[in-house]
Amino acid sequence: MLDDLFIRLDQLVPGSSVFLKLEGLNPAGSVKLKTAVALVTAAEESGLRFPRTHLIESTSGNLGVALAMVCAAKGYPLTLVTDPNATVRTRRLMAVLGAEVVVIETRDAHGGFLQSRIDYIGERLRADPDLHWLNQYANPAGPQAHRDRTGRAVVEGIGRLDYAFIGAGTTGTLMGCAEYLRRHSPATRIVAVDAVGSVTFGGPAARRHLPGLGTSRRPEILDTKNIDEVVLISEADSVEMCRTLARERGLLLGGSTGTVLCAVQDAAKKIPEGSVVVAISPDFGDRYLETIYDDAWVADRWPDVVGH
Structure with a gap:
């Protein structure tokens, strides 16, 4: 870097x-590569078992591309939850790098998409015990x-x-x-x-x-x-x-x-x-x-x- x-x-x-x-x-084309490496490293050091563990994160674009690069290199499954404000090119980059890309189109109470993206992640976490949220907002x-x-x-x-x-x-x-x-x-x-x-x-x-x-x-x-x-x-x-x-x-x-x-x-x-x-x-x-x-x-x- x-x-x-x-x-x-x-x-x-x-x-x-x-x-x-x-x-x-x-x-990865942005400052978010440093964040991505740090988040994945923290997950590895926490004792999670890979590649059984499936990572998930909310992103407006750049972090998603960076995480997709890191996880592709490591062979880790990854789901990225984004919204329509992320450019089509960025969403395509995430998918080309092997991530599952979910686009949330429901706005939250403040007119944005962030809480809606996080709510979706919560639903996925409750349904899949092998899913781990990297959570850039609190990590x-x-x-x-x-x-x-x-x-x-x-x-x-x-x-x-x-x-x-x-x-x-x-x-x-x-x-x-x-x-x-x-x-x-x-x-x-x-x-x-x-x-x-x-x-x-x-x-x-x-x-x-x-x-x-x-x-x-x-x-x-x-x-x-x-x-x-x-x-x-x-x-x-x-x-x-x-x-x-x-x-x-x-x-x-x-x-x-x-x-x-x-x-x-x-x-x-x-x-x-x-x-x-x-x-x-x-x-x-x-x-x-x-x-x-x-x-x-x-x-x-x-x-x-x-x-x-």
Whole structure:
């Protein structure tokens, strides 16, 4: 896994240094490979018998691809429970890698799909004693992986670090990085970036279209003690940022990255000149060609974004 790849986007905060940490070059195409390896390793170390044990997990996309890769390599049966917001390409990748893919189309009480996916997993667990839920939402192995790898790589790769902007989905990356930064770079201001409509930090629920950031159910692993600020970004702004960077900078980035970079840009006036800023890019945009980068798909949801 690659931990030390950064590109510069100083134009987002004039007068300061902005580093974007690229996780899309990991073998699974996203930061979630670290989470997947950690979750499966924790299951192995818990004493479960493989390959008799059948693993199951809820995913909006990237973790599912990463888990499918890991389980294919190990010969472990895997079921991935996702929803219509996961792109068709991502769902096909999970299936090609050998996972059973279940798409849940019933929305939960907050208008999302997460609780509905988890309810389905509960039904499967009650019916199959050999089924084991990895549970990225409560499993401490995920944050630990990002504390030991992602957070460490940021500090060792950049050195002095004034601001860290990290997206909040399941919050494993955020929690792990925040813990490492608090211990080893205590002066760093840690900014959690979430999507408008997510309930993770107590905001009102609203329908969302992009996978990755945001939840309709607060993850158990979330602990806000190491977070200095929470910023919410609209999905329309996230999509516009992605499309602008593709058109003007030649960068094809995923929706979560667009969200995080919107937060960086919005904070630019408050960031003192000469600061060092790091943002985490979870994945590239090649999995979103039929959504974020498709004019018709975007126009159907945010007409004002197309043509900008």
